[in-house]
Amino acid sequence: MTFKQVLATVLIAGATSVASVFVYNKYFEQRSPGIYQNGSTNIPVNYTSYIPNAIKTNDSNNTPFDFTYASKVAVPGVVHIRTKTNPRQVQNSRRQASPLQQLFGDDDFWDEFMGNNQRKYYIPGQMASGSGVIISDDGYIVTNNHVVDNADEVTVTLANSNRTYTAKVIGTDPYTDLAVIKIDAKDLPYLVYGNSDDVQVGQWVLAVGYPLNLETTVTAGIVSAKSRTIGINKVGTSNISPIESFIQTDAAVNQGNSGGALINTGGELVGINSAIASPTGSFAGYSYAIPVNLVKKVVADIMQYGSVQRAFLGISYYDPNKISDSDAKELNIRKDVNGVLVANAPDGGAASAAGIKEGDVITKINGINTLGIPQMTEQLARYKPGDKVSVTYLRDNKEHTVNVLLKNRAGTTDIVKSYAIDKLGAELYTVPANRASQFGLNGGVLVGKISSGIIRNQTTMRPGFIIIKAGDSQVTSLEDLQNALQENSKIRLEGIYANNSGNGVYYYDINTNN
Incomplete structure (x- = not known):
């Protein structure tokens, strides 16, 4: 092959390549999606910014995964709580007094005479550790009920400080596992309430506390679910239900984190860490926090009244998806409905007075969807006796909305200062x-x-x-x-x-x- 033939072949090949690129760019490029879901080749501006103005850092690059700002804001407002329970004497039961016992009139003498020396015994003391969140500059702190429950002494140590205070328990609520304590101090750093309703599955959150008796520790994760119920707050067998509508995260939380803060990347308090899901007692993947919107109401009640003013709708209920097909057919309800099925609405209760009855399916409280029992109980827990709420329900697959005057567990609208x-x-x-x-x-x-x-x-x-x-x-x-x-x-x-x-x-x- 001559030189001219080789040169001609190279020129033709080059021209063909240039023409192919031109035709592709002109006619096909706009039809092909980019590497991102919106079809763009540019990274969206909110690619990892889950909360407006959340990225606040001195880093000139504004790295999206830099949590230093949120940590600096939150750490000073989270405290280390230590509790001490003294040894205590516990009384055994005593049966009805016999004629001889009535004659002697001395229980101790009678027990000794009858050889019953088991009437009293002692439980050894113990010490425990947890976390708390300062919510006011004058020393009010929110923590878990189980952190301070039964404690004879409660002490609080401020973050990165040797300052330790004796705390007073202001009030507790086992149904939400929350407690408010108070230390005698002023000008304290405190965390600002966020809005747990705005928390979204997939957004970044940080857990701040004192796990395993360590100093202040910050861990990061994402919200993996909302409105979780795990049965940990159940305190009885009656129709008075615990309030569980946890924010579930995969931020590492261990023993000692209880009562600590769950914050968003703007440093706002969105939850109080309360529990972990673990077969060993140590972190194994998931942790649970009480939503701050519920925390705000419980704290306000305790500080104002001394106890939580819990409002009742006056129904017993269950999940419609968990009833049998035959029962669903008899009640004329659809099992695929998201809501709460009314099993009973006794006379004198708030629901009955508003016309709600057995077989109705509650789907909304004040316009907010109640997809299941956790969402409904959390919404109701934000109100007190005497408050009015709108309740939307399905009856015969038709939607109705009524106003309900909520009552307390005694069936009245009275506010009770202390129970x-x-x-x-x-x-x-x-x-x-x-x-x-x-x-x-x-x-x-x-x-x-x-x-x-x-x-x-x-x-x-x-x-x-x-x-x-x-x-x-x-x-x-x-x-x-x-x-x-x-x-x-x-x-x-x-x-x-x-x-x-x-x-x-x-x-x-x-x-x-x-």
Whole structure:
């Protein structure tokens, strides 16, 4: 092949390549998507910015994954809480006094005479550690109920400081696992409330606390789910349900993180870390935080009234997706509906007064979707007795909306300053008249599941105990018991066991000031 032929071949090949590129760019490039989902070859400006103005850093490059600003804002407002529980004496139950005991009138003598030296025993003391979040510059701190529960001494150490204060427990709420404590200090750094309703699955969050007795520790993760319920706050067996609508994250949280802060990348408080999902007790992938919008309401109630003012809709309920096909057909409801099925709406309750009845499916509270039980209970927990909310429900697959006046658990709209009855630490409810008559009683208060509080700390009472007398007062209802406890701090509870009523009356002495 001659030189001219080789040169001609090269020129033709080059011209063909240039023409191909020109034709492709002109006719095909606009039809092909870019490397990003919006078809653009440019990175979207909000590629990793999940919260407006969240990226605040001195780094000139504004690196999206730089959490230094949020950490600097949050760390000073998260404290280390240490608690001490002293050894305590616990009283065994005592059966009804015999004629000889009444004659001698000395319980201790009678116990010794009968060889019963098991009436009292001691529980050893213990020490524990957790975290808390400063919410005001004058020393109010929010933490978990289980961090300070039963503690005789609570101390607070500020971040990166040797300053330690003795704290006073202002109030607790086991149903949400929240507590408010107070230290005598001023001009403290505190965290600003965010909005947990704005938290989105997939956004970055940071957990700040004192895990494993370490100094302040910050971990990062994303929100992996919302409105989770894990059954950890359940404190009884009645229809008074715990409030669980957790923010689930994969930020590393361990023992000692309880009560600490979950913050967004702007340094705002969006949750209080409360629990972990783990077969070992240590972090294994998921942690759970109480949404800050619920925290705000509980804290405000405790600071204003001394106890949480919980509003009740006055229904029993269950998930419509968990009922059988035959039951769904009988109730004429669709199982694919997102909502909460009303199992019962007793007369006198808030729902019944508004016309809601068995078989209705509640789908919204104040226009906010209640896709399941966690969402509904969280929405209701933001209100107090006497508040009005709009409730949207389905009946015969038709949508209705009514205004409901919420009530307290006694069936009124009264605000109660303090419930001495709450300090007992057990699920309590009035025995229905038909059940009371089976035991030959006019009424009574049944003790359900016993959690933490006076009953567990001071007695050996078991679930199933029916209180029929408190001091000199007959007890036929929760209101009777509440009144008796308000009048006397040291009082004897008298009653029988529902499953063992033939074995006589039992007595338990308690002191509500301890």
